Amino acid sequence: xxxxxxxxxxxxxxxxxxxxxxxxxxxxxxxxxxxxxxxxxxxxxxxxxxxxxxxxxxxxxxxxxxxxxxxxxxxxxxxxxxxxxxxxxxxxxxxxxxxxxxxxxxxxxxxxxxxxxxxxxxxxxxxxxxxxxxxxxxxxxxxxxxxxxxxxxxxxxxxxxxxxxxxxxxxxxxxxxxxxxxxxxxxxxxxxxxxxxxxxxxxxxxxxxxxxxxxxxxxxxxxxxxxxxxxxxxxxxxxxxxxxxxxxxxxxxxxxxxxxxxxxxxxxxxxxxxxxxxxxxxxxxxxxxxxxxxxxxxxxxxxxxxxxxxxxxxxxxxxxxxxxxxxxxxxxxxxxxxxxxxxx
Amino acid sequence: xxxxxxxxxxxxxxxxxxxxxxxxxxxxxxxxxxxxxxxxxxxxxxxxxxxxxxxxxxxxxxxxxxxxxxxxxxxxxxxxxxxxxxxxxxxxxxxxxxxxxxxxxxxxxxxxxxxxxxxxxxxxxxxxxxxxxxxxxxxxxxxxxxxxxxxxxxxxxxxxxxxxxxxxxxxxxxxxxxxxxxxxxxxxxxxxxxxxxxxxxxxxxxxxxxxxxxxxxxxxxxxxxxxxxxxxxxxxxxxxxxxxxxxxxxxxxxxxxxxxxxxxxxxxxxxxxxxxxxxxxxxxxxxxxxxxxxxxxxxxxxxxxxxxxxxxxxxxxxxxxxxxxxxxxxxxxxxxxxxxxxxxxxxxxxxxxxxxx
Numbered sequence: 162x163x164x165x166x167x168x169x170x171x172x173x174x175x176x177x178x179x180x181x182x183x184x185x186x187x188x189x190x191x192x193x194x195x196x197x198x199x200x201x202x203x204x205x206x207x208x209x210x211x212x213x214x215x216x217x218x219x220x221x222x223x224x225x226x227x228x229x230x231x232x233x234x235x236x237x238x239x240x241x242x243x244x245x246x247x248x249x250x251x252x253x254x255x256x257x258x259x260x261x262x263x264x265x266x267x268x269x270x271x272x273x274x275x276x277x278x279x280x281x282x283x284x285x286x287x288x289x290x291x292x293x294x295x296x297x298x299x300x301x302x303x304x305x306x307x308x309x310x311x312x313x314x315x316x317x318x319x320x321x322x323x324x325x326x327x328x329x330x331x332x333x334x335x336x337x338x339x340x341x342x343x344x345x346x347x348x349x350x351x352x353x354x355x356x357x358x359x360x361x362x363x364x365x366x367x368x369x370x371x372x373x374x375x376x377x378x379x380x381x382x383x384x385x386x387x388x389x390x391x392x393x394x395x396x397x398x399x400x401x402x403x404x405x406x407x408x409x410x411x412x413x414x415x416x417x418x419x420x421x422x423x424x425x426x427x428x429x430x431x432x433x434x435x436x437x438x439x440x441x442x443x444x445x446x447x448x449x450x451x452x453x454x455x456x457x458x459x460x461x462x463x464x465x466x467x468x469x470x471x472x473x474x475x476x477x478x479x480x481x482x483x484x485x486x487x488x489x490x491x492x493x494x495x496x497x498x499x500x501x502x503x504x505x
Numbered sequence: 506x507x508x509x510x511x512x513x514x515x516x517x518x519x520x521x522x523x524x525x526x527x528x529x530x531x532x533x534x535x536x537x538x539x540x541x542x543x544x545x546x547x548x549x550x551x552x553x554x555x556x557x558x559x560x561x562x563x564x565x566x567x568x569x570x571x572x573x574x575x576x577x578x579x580x581x582x583x584x585x586x587x588x589x590x591x592x593x594x595x596x597x598x599x600x601x602x603x604x605x606x607x608x609x610x611x612x613x614x615x616x617x618x619x620x621x622x623x624x625x626x627x628x629x630x631x632x633x634x635x636x637x638x639x640x641x642x643x644x645x646x647x648x649x650x651x652x653x654x655x656x657x658x659x660x661x662x663x664x665x666x667x668x669x670x671x672x673x674x675x676x677x678x679x680x681x682x683x684x685x686x687x688x689x690x691x692x693x694x695x696x697x698x699x700x701x702x703x704x705x706x707x708x709x710x711x712x713x714x715x716x717x718x719x720x721x722x723x724x725x726x727x728x729x730x731x732x733x734x735x736x737x738x739x740x741x742x743x744x745x746x747x748x749x750x751x752x753x754x755x756x757x758x759x760x761x762x763x764x765x766x767x768x769x770x771x772x773x774x775x776x777x778x779x780x781x782x783x784x785x786x787x788x789x790x791x792x793x794x795x796x797x798x799x800x801x802x803x804x805x806x807x808x809x810x811x812x813x814x815x816x817x818x819x820x821x822x823x824x825x826x827x828x829x830x831x832x833x834x835x836x837x838x839x840x841x842x843x844x845x846x847x848x849x850x851x852x853x854x855x856x857x858x859x860x861x862x
Binding site: 389390392394395397398399400401402403404405406 | 791
C-alpha cells in the first residue's frame, strides 16, 4: 500500500506558498515530506453533528492543515470552517479540503483579518452555529475566542508555547551539535516547535560556540539569509534593533542568559542561542515557572537526570535533538491535544 | 582630537545658523562626522566600514543602541562628562534612550533655525509659550520649549503638565487661555490635545478662543491609547476648538535621539507631509541591507542629522514612512511605528504623567 500524505502537492503548491508566505520553497517541501500519514491510521466517519471553526495562526507551515486533516478524518463533522492567518496557510488548508473532505461535509475558508471578519454576517453565523472552536494563536487571540465558550460550544485553545533543548557539556560532539543547529535553523525559530535556546549544563567551552558557527555558516547560511531578506520591513526592523541587545558571539550564534525575557519571547530569525547553567538543578525553577508554556524539550535519550526532571514537571513532549520540529503523527506537543479534541 | 571636533562643530553650527547646507556641503560634513565617530565613538565603531568617499554609504546605527549602550564621543579632555543628557519618555516596556551631549550649541542652533523654516522670526509677534506636556527631568521636548520661549517669550515656558482629564486643571487652563491678550504658542502631544478637548466638551466649559496670531503645534502620536483620528480631521478639530486658522495648526516630528526636527503645515492634506531642514537628511531604507527602497515604497526611516554631533548622526529608526515627491519638493510621510516596535515618544510622557495621578 503506498504511503499517504496530509498535503498532496501539485507542481505549483510549494512555489505558490513561497510566493505569498514567510518561508522558502525548501521549507514547505520539508514540512510536507515530514507529515505522512502512518499505516494503520484508523479513521472515523461516524457523523457526530459537530460543527467546527478552526482559527489558524502564523506558526510552522503545516500545523493548521494537520489539525484540519484530523478533524475531517476523525471527528465525523457536519462542517469545518477555517480562518487562516496567512495566504500560504490558506493554500495548505485548501489542499487538505480538496483531498480529504468526506462526502457531505461542508467546508469553507475565511482568509481575511479579524477586524473585517467581525462585521461579516456569514462569519458571525458560523461562529454562532459552531459546536467546537479550535484556536491556534497568541494570548490576544486566545482571550478573544475564549469568550465564545457556552454550554453548547467548546473552545479549545492552543495558546502560545515555546520549546528548547538541554544537553550536558560533556555530551557535546560534532554530530549532536549539527542536530542542534538543524533544530534552530529549520523554520528559523518560527512556531512553538522551534527551540528558543539550548541549555548547556556545565562549562561550555568556547570551541563549541565556534563549531556551531561553522555549522550554521556551512549548512544553513544561505537559507537563513534568504529568509531574512524575505521578511517584511517591520520584521526586518525588529531583527536589526534586536541584534543590538543580543549577545552574538559569532555569526548566527548567540550566548545569553536564560533569565532574560528575550530568551523566550524574541524571535531568533535563524540564530542559534546557547545558555549555560552549572547543574541541572539550576533549571528546576525555570521549568517550574514556564511549565504550562513549554511544548517540546530535546535532550539525549540516555540523559536520565534531565528526562526525570522533565517528566516530574509534566512537560508535554520530550524528544531527541534533530527531531524537534517534526513530532511523529501521534505525538502530543501541546497540552491541548488535537487527537483528544477530534476523537471525542 | 578635540581641535578636530571643535572645528567640525563650529562649521556645522555656522552652516545651520546660515541655513546654507548645500547637498555638497552636507556630504562633506557627514563624511567628516563619520570619520570622527568611527574613531572616537566606541558604540558607533561597531558599525565602521572604513574610509568612505560617498556619504550615502555611511553605515547607520540602529536606534536601540541609545537604550542599550552609552552612545557618543569619548573625549578624555572633557571627562568626566560635564554635558547634558536627554532621556526618551521610554516605551511601554519601560526602557529609555539616553542622548548625551557635551554641550547644546548645535542642538540649540538646530531648534532655533528649524522653527524659522515655519515661523518668520523677524516678523513674528511675541508669543506666550504654553506647553501641554509634563516637565520631566531630562526631557528634550521641554528643553526645546525652553529654547523657543527664549526667543518668543522671555517670561519662560508655562507648563500645564498634568491632568488634561482633571476637571479642575482643565477649568483653570481654559480660563487662563481665554484671558490671554498675547498670541499663544500652544505646544502639546496629540494625546494631550485630545484629552483637553474631550474634557472641555464633557464638562461643557466655555469655548477656548486663542488670541489672533496664535499657533498650535502638535507632536507625537497616541502611544498606548487606541485612538484613531485622521490628521486632517484632528487639524480641523483643533482649528475649530481653539479658534486658530488651520494654516496655523502645525505638526512637529522628532525624537529624543535626534537634535533636529521635521515640520508639517499642510492643513488640507489627508496625510501629514513633513519637511526636514537642510542639515537633516532622511532616507527610506531596507533595514537589513540599509539600501534605499524604490521611490514611493514604504521603508524604515533613516536619518543623518548633522546637529547630532556628540552622540551619533547616523540613525536607523524603527519608524515606517514613505517619500512624497512633487516637482517642487520632497516630503516625508510617516506610517507610524513598525509593528512590534515598542511604543515610544512624547505622548507616552503625557500618558505616564496621567497614570501617576
